[in-house]
Amino acid sequence: MLKGIHQQLDPQESPAFFIQGPKPFSRLMFFCALSLVMMAVDARFDYLGQVRQWFSTALHPLEVVASAPNEWARNIHTYFTSHNQLIQDNFKLKQQALIDHAALQRLATVDAENAHLRTLLAGDAPIIPQATLGEVMHMGRDPFSNIITLNRGSHHHITPGQAVVDEQGVVGQITRVYPFTSEVTLITDKKLSIPIQIERNQLRAIAFGEGKRNTLDIPYLPTSVDIKVGDKLVTSGIDGVYPAGLAVAVVTQIKQSQDSPFAKIISRPIAGVNNHKHVLILQVPDSPAINPSSESRAVLPRNNAQHLDQSVVDVLQKNNAAVDPHPVTETPVLEGTNPDNAASPITPENTPTPAAPEHP
Amino acid sequence: MKPVKFSTFLFTMLVGLIFQLYPWSSSGIIIHPDFLLVIMIYWILQAPYHCNIGWVWFAGLLVDLSTGSLLGQHALTFAITAFLGLIYQRRLVLFNRWQLYLYVLFLFGVQRLLILLLKLFAGGEIPDWTYGLPVLSDLILWQFMIIWFGELTRPKKL
Numbered sequence: 001m002l003k004g005i006h007q008q009l010d011p012q013e014s015p016a017f018f019i020q021g022p023k024p025f026s027r028l029m030f031f032c033a034l035s036l037v038m039m040a041v042d043a044r045f046d047y048l049g050q051v052r053q054w055f056s057t058a059l060h061p062l063e064v065v066a067s068a069p070n071e072w073a074r075n076i077h078t079y080f081t082s083h084n085q086l087i088q089d090n091f092k093l094k095q096q097a098l099i100d101h102a103a104l105q106r107l108a109t110v111d112a113e114n115a116h117l118r119t120l121l122a123g124d125a126p127i128i129p130q131a132t133l134g135e136v137m138h139m140g141r142d143p144f145s146n147i148i149t150l151n152r153g154s155h156h157h158i159t160p161g162q163a164v165v166d167e168q169g170v171v172g173q174i175t176r177v178y179p180f181t182s183e184v185t186l187i188t189d190k191k192l193s194i195p196i197q198i199e200r201n202q203l204r205a206i207a208f209g210e211g212k213r214n215t216l217d218i219p220y221l222p223t224s225v226d227i228k229v230g231d232k233l234v235t236s237g238i239d240g241v242y243p244a245g246l247a248v249a250v251v252t253q254i255k256q257s258q259d260s261p262f263a264k265i266i267s268r269p270i271a272g273v274n275n276h277k278h279v280l281i282l283q284v285p286d287s288p289a290i291n292p293s294s295e296s297r298a299v300l301p302r303n304n305a306q307h308l309d310q311s312v313v314d315v316l317q318k319n320n321a322a323v324d325p326h327p328v329t330e331t332p333v334l335e336g337t338n339p340d341n342a343a344s345p346i347t348p349e350n351t352p353t354p355a356a357p358e359h360p
Numbered sequence: 361m362k363p364v365k366f367s368t369f370l371f372t373m374l375v376g377l378i379f380q381l382y383p384w385s386s387s388g389i390i391i392h393p394d395f396l397l398v399i400m401i402y403w404i405l406q407a408p409y410h411c412n413i414g415w416v417w418f419a420g421l422l423v424d425l426s427t428g429s430l431l432g433q434h435a436l437t438f439a440i441t442a443f444l445g446l447i448y449q450r451r452l453v454l455f456n457r458w459q460l461y462l463y464v465l466f467l468f469g470v471q472r473l474l475i476l477l478l479k480l481f482a483g484g485e486i487p488d489w490t491y492g493l494p495v496l497s498d499l500i501l502w503q504f505m506i507i508w509f510g511e512l513t514r515p516k517k518l
Contacts (some may be wrong), residue, residue, distance in 0.1 A: 026415060028443040031417040038432030043482075048431050055425045059381065062374075066381035138383030142427040176428060183428055190485070211485050311406065 056178040063181075067137060076157070130283040134164070137181060146189040146209065148172075152281060153180045163282045169247035169271035170194065170235060171279055183279060184279075187248065187269055188214045196248050197236035197249065201226055204236050207267065216249045217298060218265040223256045227265060241284055363408055364407045364509070372399050372509075373419060381426050390490045393497040396423055397438060399473055401464065402505040405449055416442035430482065437474035441467050453512040460512070461499065462465050468498040 044047045132152060140147035152158050154177045162174045164184045172186040185192050190211040196218070197204050203226065206214040221227065231251045237244025249267035256263050376395040384392045396419045402412035424431050445452070445467055452463060460513030472495055480486070 008370045024443055026448045027413040028439055031413055031439040032436060035417065035420075035432035035436035039430050039436070039478075042431040052425060052431065059422075059426060062378055063381045067383050072384055139389060140428070142429050145429075147428065190483075313492075 131280040146186040162244045197234040199232040223263045393501045397502045441471040467497045
C-alpha cells in the first residue's frame with residue numbers, strides 16, 4: 001500500500017532521502033572532510049596554486065561579463081564629461097607638467113652627482129626600477145583582507161613580490177598572480193610589513209598593517225624614540241623589494257603607556273590606498289646583481305671600487321648624453337684610462353669622470 | 361506545479377556567480393548579499409532533486425576561488441548551512457512566509473558566523489557590526505527568488 005503511494009508521487013514530492021542516494025548527513029560529513037583537507041592543503045602546501053590558476057582562467061570570461069556594466073557606466077560618464085571640465089583638467093595638467101619639467105631638469109644633474117658621490121664612497125649604483133602600469137579592477141570581495149585586483153597578470157610578466165605604488169606613495173605588494181589579473185595586498189593588511197625609515201632622522205624600523213582600520217603600526221620602538229606626529233615614513237630599500245625613498249605613511253598618533261616599554265605609533269598611509277584607479281607595478285631589482293658586489297666588496301674593496309668606477313662612468317656617460325646637447329663619444333679614451341686606475345688606488349683626483357667632458 | 365528544469369537551476373547558478381564576481385565598490389561590499397548562497401539555499405529547499413549538498417559545496421568552492429580566500433572555507437560553511445536547511449526541508453515547505461523568513465535568516469546568520477569563526481581561527485580580527493548586514497540583504501534577495509521562482513511547493517494532499 002505504502003509502496004504504491006510512493007510510486008504515484010512525482011519526483012519533487014517524494015521525500016528527499018528517497019532519491020538523494022547517500023543520506024544528507026553522510027554527504028555533509030564527506031564534503032566537510034573534503035573541505036577541511038583542502039583548507040589544510042591550501043594553507044600548508046602549494047599544490048592548489050595551479051588549480052586556482054586554472055579556475056581563475058576559466059572564471060575570467062565571467063569576470064569580464066560581470067565588470068562590463070561598470071565599464072559601460074564609466075565610459076558613458078567619460079563621454080558626457082563636460083568640455084569645460086576637460087579644458088580645466090588640461091590646463092592643470094600643463095601647469096603640473098611645467099613644474100615637473102623644472103624638477104626633472106634638476107634631477108638629471110642630481111642623479112649624475114649622486115652617482116659620482118656613490119663612486120667615491122664605493123657604493124652601489126642607484127637602482128632605477130622598471131615599471132608597468134596597472135589598472136585597479138575591483139576591491140577585494142573578502143571583507144577580511146585588504147586586497148585589490150589589478151588587470152595585469154602573468155601574461156604581462158608580473159611576478160609575486162613586486163611592489164605597487166601610485167603617484168603619492170607605496171600601495172602594497174603583489175601577492176598572487178593569475179594569468180590576466182593579479183592580487184595586491186595593501187600595506188594596511190595585517191599580513192604585510194614594510195621596512196621604513198623616518199625621513200627626518202633616517203631611523204629605520206618596520207611598519208605593520210593594522211587590517212581594517214587602514215593604518216600602519218610601528219611596534220618595538222622604545223618610548224624614548226625620536227618620532228613626532230607628522231613625521232614622514234619612507235621606504236628604506238633594505239629589503240630589495242621596495243626602492244628606497246618612496247613615501248609610505250605619516251605618523252598620526254603616538255601613545256605611551258606606563259606598562260609597556262614600547263611606544264604605540266600609529267601612522268596613516270600616504271598613497272590613496274583605497275581610492276585609486278591606476279597604479280605602477282615596479283620590477284623587483286635583480287638581487288643576484290647586488291649580492292656578488294656586496295660580497296666582493298667585503299673581501300676586496302679596492303677591486304670592487306674600480307669595477308664600480310667603470311659602471312658609474314657608464315651611468316654618467318648615459319646621463320651626460322641625456323642632458324648634454326653635445327654628447328661625449330670617445331669611450332676608447334676612457335677604457336685606456338682604466339688600466340692606470342687598476343694600477344693605482346682610487347682617489348677622487350684620478351677618477352676619470354671629471355676628465356671625460358674635457359676631451360672633445 | 362511543474363518540477364523545475366535542471367537547466368533553470370544551472371542558469372541561476374551561473375547568474376549568481378556573475379553577480380558574485382561583480383566588482384563591488386568599498387561601500388557596496390558592506391551590504392552585498394551572498395548571491396550564490398541564497399540561490400543555492402533556495403534550490404535545495406525548492407528542488408532537492410536537483411540541488412544536493414554536493415552542488416552547494418561546489419558553489420561555495422566557486423566563492424572561495426572568486427574571493428581568493430582559503431580554498432574550502434566557503435565550501436565548508438555552505439555545506440553545513442545546506443545540511444541545516446535540508447534536514448528540515450519537509451517541514452520548511454509547510455511553514456508560512458514569516459516562519460520561513462525566520463528560519464532562512466537563521467541559516468544565513470549561521471553561514472556568516474561559521475565564516476567568521478574560520479577567519480578568527482586563521483588569525484583574523486573581529487569585524488564591526490556591519491559584518492552582519494549582508495544577512496538582511498540576503499533576505500531581500502531571498503524574497504526576489506520567491507517572486508521569480510515561486511513559493512516553496514507544498515506536497516499535494518494525498
